[in-house]
Amino acid sequence: MSNTTAPEPILAGRMTVTRRWQTGLILVGIALLVVGAITLLNDVAPKDYIGIAIWFLGALVIHDGIASFVIFGVIVVMRRASRKIPLAVIAIIQGALAIGAIFFVIVVPAILKKDIGSANTSILPLDYGLNLVSFYAGLAVVTAAAIAAYLVLARRQNARPSSSQN
Amino acid sequence: MLLKWQIQRLLHQTQHSLASPSRNPRATVVIGRLLGIAFLICFATGTYSHFIQEPLPGMVFLTRPIWLYQVSQGIHITAGIICFPLLFAKLYTVFPGLFQSPPVRSFPHFLERASIALFVASSLVQITIGLLNTYQWYALFPFAFRQTHYALSFVIIGSLAIHIAVKLPIISRYWLKRDAVTADGEIAGHEVVDDPAAPDELQRLTGKRQYAGVTGRIFQWIDSSPAPRPQTSRRGFFATVAVASAALVTLTAGQSFRVFDATNLFGARKNDVGPQGLPVNRTAKRAKVLETATSADWRLTVSNGESTKVFSYDDLRAMTQYEVVLPIACVEGWSQYATWQGPRLKDLIAAVGAEPSSTVRLTSLEQDSSYAQTTMQPEFVRDDLTLIALDLEGEPLDIDHGYPARAIAPARPGVLQTKWLSTLEVMS
Numbered sequence: 286m287s288n289t290t291a292p293e294p295i296l297a298g299r300m301t302v303t304r305r306w307q308t309g310l311i312l313v314g315i316a317l318l319v320v321g322a323i324t325l326l327n328d329v330a331p332k333d334y335i336g337i338a339i340w341f342l343g344a345l346v347i348h349d350g351i352a353s354f355v356i357f358g359v360i361v362v363m364r365r366a367s368r369k370i371p372l373a374v375i376a377i378i379q380g381a382l383a384i385g386a387i388f389f390v391i392v393v394p395a396i397l398k399k400d401i402g403s404a405n406t407s408i409l410p411l412d413y414g415l416n417l418v419s420f421y422a423g424l425a426v427v428t429a430a431a432i433a434a435y436l437v438l439a440r441r442q443n444a445r446p447s448s449s450q451n
Numbered sequence: 452m453l454l455k456w457q458i459q460r461l462l463h464q465t466q467h468s469l470a471s472p473s474r475n476p477r478a479t480v481v482i483g484r485l486l487g488i489a490f491l492i493c494f495a496t497g498t499y500s501h502f503i504q505e506p507l508p509g510m511v512f513l514t515r516p517i518w519l520y521q522v523s524q525g526i527h528i529t530a531g532i533i534c535f536p537l538l539f540a541k542l543y544t545v546f547p548g549l550f551q552s553p554p555v556r557s558f559p560h561f562l563e564r565a566s567i568a569l570f571v572a573s574s575l576v577q578i579t580i581g582l583l584n585t586y587q588w589y590a591l592f593p594f595a596f597r598q599t600h601y602a603l604s605f606v607i608i609g610s611l612a613i614h615i616a617v618k619l620p621i622i623s624r625y626w627l628k629r630d631a632v633t634a635d636g637e638i639a640g641h642e643v644v645d646d647p648a649a650p651d652e653l654q655r656l657t658g659k660r661q662y663a664g665v666t667g668r669i670f671q672w673i674d675s676s677p678a679p680r681p682q683t684s685r686r687g688f689f690a691t692v693a694v695a696s697a698a699l700v701t702l703t704a705g706q707s708f709r710v711f712d713a714t715n716l717f718g719a720r721k722n723d724v725g726p727q728g729l730p731v732n733r734t735a736k737r738a739k740v741l742e743t744a745t746s747a748d749w750r751l752t753v754s755n756g757e758s759t760k761v762f763s764y765d766d767l768r769a770m771t772q773y774e775v776v777l778p779i780a781c782v783e784g785w786s787q788y789a790t791w792q793g794p795r796l797k798d799l800i801a802a803v804g805a806e807p808s809s810t811v812r813l814t815s816l817e818q819d820s821s822y823a824q825t826t827m828q829p830e831f832v833r834d835d836l837t838l839i840a841l842d843l844e845g846e847p848l849d850i851d852h853g854y855p856a857r858a859i860a861p862a863r864p865g866v867l868q869t870k871w872l873s874t875l876e877v878m879s
Binding site for chain 1: 532535536539542543546549568571572573575576579580582583586587588592593594595598599601602603604605606608609610611612613614615616617619620623684686687688690691694695698699702703715716717718719720721724725726730731732733734737851
């Protein structure tokens with residue numbers, strides 16, 4: 286009897302603590318949103334609001350409408366490929382593709398801006414295009430090495446007699 | 452009505468196809484924690500940078516350690532860059548939620564999804580404009596960057612607090628690994644959408660089977676693929692996030708921290724690149740000071756109420772010269788140490804009878820800049836390391852570095868180290 290009744294006050298106590306934290310966080314959140322809204326109204330010119338709204342809309346369209354479907358496609362292709370290729374190899378390739386995509390997002394704007402021109406030569410001074418190609422080459426080598434290492438280890442593990450045979 | 456059930460079936464099948472062991476509440480909590488920390492670091496360092504540029508009355512700032520602003524802003528930019536893989540990873544772990552069906556269950560559910568949309572959009576916009584600002588790609592912004600970036604920081608942290616509040620039961624449930632992962636490596640209490648046949652309202656109404664039609668066959672094709680092994684998938688996911696974050700730090704942080712200079716392949720700036728081996732933000736040409744700064748008539752006027760003294764370049768050189776090693780640390784995150792020589796600011800204002808603990812307004816010759824006039828608080832003015840620099844690395848300042856005279860003070864943003872000085876006014 287005591288086993289079934291004892292946890293209830295503890296659970297109720299936890300819920301109360303959680304509820305208090307939730308209330309506090311929501312109040313802090315609302316206060317910060319109000320500060321953000323006031324700052325936006327006070328410091329940002331009204332003519333800029335449309336531009337900000339376009340950026341917000343663009344971010345959602347790119348994320349929800351484009352990137353998510355591209356990633357969905359990649360996931361499906363990779364999952365299908367896993368019928369013939371070991372799952373760990375697929376995971377390594379997926380990881381390499383994700384890292385490559387993240388660097389693409391960060392470095393390509395630098396390449397484009399440098400191509401357009403900078404205010405002075407100390408801004409974007411590096412050869413970002415060449416560096417990105419070099420990085421991708423390094424990533425490909427590391428990925429291939431990781432796959433090779435996995436396959437060798439997997440083969441050795443398969444070749445090893447199981448403990449039940451010893 | 453059928454369209455509704457068709458959409459519901461499509462969303463459900465999509466959600467089912469995206470089910471993966473790496474997308475689970477524990478992964479969301481682990482990545483969310485890191486992203487939350489990165490956001491808070493950006494918020495704290497960004498707020499510090501904001502207030503040191505626009506102090507509220509009574510605010511006093513530390514002048515030591517001399518690298519305080521350099522490190523603070525370097526961390527701001529580096530943490531902002533790391534937010535890319537962390538935010539993408541966080542969105543990846545909750546990816547199937549994008550296709551939940553029905554999309555909206557109730558008004559509170561609508562509010563929750565709307566607040567998440569605001570949070571996601573503001574986060575993506577914030578880190579993107581932050582990155583593009585380091586590339587000085589202002590033409591892409593149909594708004595004022597600094598003010599928008601500052602206002603959005605409150606929106607993001609406010610949305611983050613509300614998001615944490617809403618998800619708190621899940622966060623606390625999966626906070627610790629021992630509570631979240633069972634002995635056999637499964638995520639406790641997490642059920643993957645493993646039934647592609649549900650919901651079957653469309654089938655009940657029309658008799659049309661789940662795998663009928665083009666989309667049905669596509670999903671059947673997907674579903675016939677083997678499901679990934681939980682531990683392989685999870686380890687692969689976390690390894691990818693860790694490698695991406697570590698690689699980004701290694702290959703970009705050299706713009707802020709000399710220790711990474713050798714591996715700086717993608718930073719927006721590079722140490723030792725620029726006039727006199729130091730990067731520049733605004734050139735003399737852009738500031739339209741090429742003539743005024745090099746004129747033989749150039750004078751530095753120092754005033755304190757009715758008392759005014761005019762210094763020629765030679766007068767400044769005739770004063771006691773000091774040498775300091777201080778970083779020039781830009782709000783865009785890049786920084787570099789340099790050796791500066793010149794008279795102390797407090798010696799100059801002493802010549803017009805002002806106390807060292809005075810507030811000084813510095814005016815530049817530059818045109819069309821909101822930083823042509825800056826204010827230096829007493830803690831910086833009285834500091835022994837604060838100079839009106841005439842030399843950089845043993846040579847007269849390059850014109851792009853502020854020739855004939857510029858301010859240099861410890862732990863202060865580069866944008867306030869006013870170049871091409873024309874007047875110093877003691878304000879209090």
